[in-house]
Amino acid sequence: TIAGALVAAKSGLQIAHVEAGLRSFNRRMPEEINRIVTDSLSNILFAPTATAVNHLEREGVMGRIVLSGDVMLDSTMYYSNVARKTVDLTEVLGDIPEPFALATVHRAENTDDPERFRAILDAFKEVDMTIVFPVHPRTRNVISMGALSPNVMMIDPVGYLEMLRLVQGARYVLTDSGGLQKEAYWLGTPCITLRDETEWIETLSNRWNQLAGANRRRILACIDEIPSLDTSRPQFGMPMNRLASEVIAESLLPD
Template structure:
């Protein structure tokens, strides 16, 4: 029997992490032939190559090298480059993850070529249409054939929007990846290299457009981080570094380091007293390590982390009473994705 052809479209750090779990599950079955396209959205070796190495992801079959420019221009260039790839590969499924420009570009090209689309991490909503990521995830959901939801809230969001077919509650594939990496990350020596002690520092990341679009917003976040007790370790996104330098935003008082690999980041997460981030994925990864998080935004799509007391908004109320979150699954979300793709 012929193997089903899956074309996976990725471009950014969180997608590499999610795709690693699903790619392993696809390979285990022997029923699929997966080809991966890396759009190049995250092109810095510290945010791309190292993740493929540490997550045991095979090199992508296609690298498009597309990054930079405005959202429209980037998405358009990706679509132009993805169409001939899809025509050549003739996939049975196009598999996309999350909410980046790469996600939307892959979904739109597949929809126009009438290729079934599977969206992993479907149904998330921040209800802030000023966020590019919100536009990407809404549009992708509404052209997808299979929608793999990590939470009950994600299912409810889709049903409210009239999306009722192809819905699957599978849990969170990032949790699968976290479990896979946990033992290996314990061997990281990054705490020693940075002179940090277990539980004696805070970990921060800042990269969202809403936080880096003007100097005053970025400066306010940096000031907030600087006022936290203990050293605050900031693996600095290249785009944020460029903006801060251009605007003269002073980063002194923070432990600024280059972006780190997946295993080093997990070690930093596991040892932190608190995480402060505008990343959606890192909010959950903090919970996976049972480290409290502060979200550097006005809202979050991961509302259950707020309700369960592991997360709060930086300008919002204090933490609610803490409890475990059941809906992220048991570490087998990727197997459920693959079973649905197999039909």
């Protein structure tokens, strides 16, 4: 993203940034710097939420801000139906464990920090159900097979439709992914985020997404809270009551 923005700016081209205004306020994350620089260079900024709009206005960006909604919601709602109809989990997992949790861990802050990574795996050992764990290449490079407990089912990375189907079938999700937090929320699957902050604060509504970091006790405490969650989930991602892709396409058309 940042490479394209820099080349376009130096070439005198117009820049439109989709998912503008996201902030974790953690500048140790490579994405955070990329987002700030790209937003500062963009001519039109498509913000997925009102929170993102507020960030951009506070920073005083020069481009035109459009509250577009979230293109990922467009995709999730459409392809979750496709996944439900076309993906057979037995082809992904073999015998489907019931119930199961879904886990992904790939961020450098977790995989490159032995203490954090060990704490996450130690928490997994104490979970009282099977954890389906599609393993990112970054994670596979550092994982020790001896560190995985018998309840962890390590599988190869899966495609988009398969992942949506796994989220639909899971009792809850454990992840350090930004996108998976949203998909879990929209699909009604509780999420525990293995990070200390999130760009998607809307997912924290009614504790459907809980921030646990890499703290073993906190991860397990969040799991224990899941049965008592409020069943309501305020929706977000479609503030204009229209598909974000439609809003973006119309905004890019010449007057």
